[in-house]
Amino acid sequence: MVRDPLTRRFKHLRRRLEGRHGILAIGSFGLIVSLSSVIWLSSSDVALTQSHHQPSLLELLDQVTSGTPKQLDDASNRMRPDPPESTAWRSPLTRQCKGIDDQIRKRLVKLKSSFKQQREQIAIDPSNYGKRYSVNPWKDSIDPMPRMVVLHETANSLTSAINTFKTPHPNDHDQVSYHTLIGMNGRVVDVVDPLHRAYGAGYSAFLGEWAVTNPEFMGSVNNFALHLSLETPPDGYIGGRHHSGYTEQQYDALALVLEDWMETFRIPSEAITTHQHVDLGGERGDPRSFNWKKLQVRMAALKRLC
Known part of the structure; x- marks a missing residue:
């Protein structure tokens, strides 16, 4: 936060x-x-x-x-990766100025009054996040402004995810984090400052854009993305393409976190996407069983779709 x-x-x-x-x-x-x-x-x-x-x-x-961060040193002799192909993204969140659910609106307004005070901040190991870069390994300027949101799921319990982030990961391949997590009971936990870079998506791009920040790896959206993860219900721990879905409390909290980020960083609703969509390796399918309609009615109630 x-x-x-x-x-x-x-x-x-x-x-x-x-x-x-x-x-x-x-x-x-x-x-x-x-x-x-x-x-x-x-x-x-x-x-x-x-x-x-x-x-x-x-x-x-x-x-x-x-200066130039150590992991960006000696990149001049390394070949630049070709830019990713642009994959179209049509947001399920559509413009809505009318037909607002007044009951949902009143509930969110009430929750919003104490939302900031109820958000928790938990420190995680520094190996699992970093700063955003304004230059790439070849010292070209890149834009580090957060301008998109990637939705994820934890694939296990909220506690398990937090413990993973608290664990040191000196190996770059093991480093992982999100900016914010939302538990099944609506608990909101901030673990990485939005102005820092969370390691939520490795080999990834959005609308043909990525940022290469380490010459040892292909590009990703992490340098300009915000990452938010929903706690997976227990029946989703064993894998599979679907599970029972997320709670009403999670969708309420999600809408309020998104509203905060959209206001602070001027992120349009069209730039809210999923890990499955930005993943270039074809290995990610989260957040599974996500209900865009439930988010739609909430974002409309908050007047973020008009």
């Missing part, structure tokens, strides 16, 4: 950037990521509020944009 001061600061800068492009936009995003990092670390000994030193804009930008 983007904490309130950061959210307001982000929206203010986003408005100021309206109509601007290029280096200014990338630099401003770097500032936001840096501010996010400072706030995210506020629970540790390096909280900004405990220091009298206020970093300058140049210092904040330098923390994110200067």
Whole structure:
């Protein structure tokens, strides 16, 4: 979850950037990521509020944009992968301005009043997430702005997923995380700051776009995606293409999380997709048994489809 001061600061800068492009936009995003990092670390000994030193804009930008991360070194001699083919995505979420379910609207409004306070934040191992990059291995500028949402499922219990994320994974192939998880009872757990990169989808692309951030791997959507996972019901633990589906509480919480991200990052409903769709390996089928109609009525009630 983007904490309130950061959210307001982000929206203010986003408005100021309206109509601007290029280096200014990338630099401003770097500032936001840096501010996010400072706030995210506020629970540790390096909280900004405990220091009298206020970093300058140049210092904040330098923390994110200067230098080249180690995993991007020595990429000049490596062949660039060909860009992925563009696969069409027609969102099941359609425009809806009328026919709003008033009962659902009232329920969501009531839930929204205390939603931010009820969201939990759990720290996970740093090996399972990273920062968003503004350059690729060949030092070309890439856009790290979160601009799409990928829906997943845990394939096991919520507790199991959280324990996996807390476990160190030094091997890049084992690293995994989502930004937010939603339990079957509607419990919302934030584990990766939205301004950081969660490792939710490996070999993946959306509408022909990916970002290569490590020359050892093909590209993925992780550098510009937000990842949200729904807890799988017990009858889905054993695999299969279907299970009993997700609870009403999960769909309510999902709608409110999506509304928050759509507002903060100006993500359109058309950019909410699934792991199954972005996966280029053809191995992912989640979230199984997802009911887009249930999300449709909720997003319409929140006036996000009009």
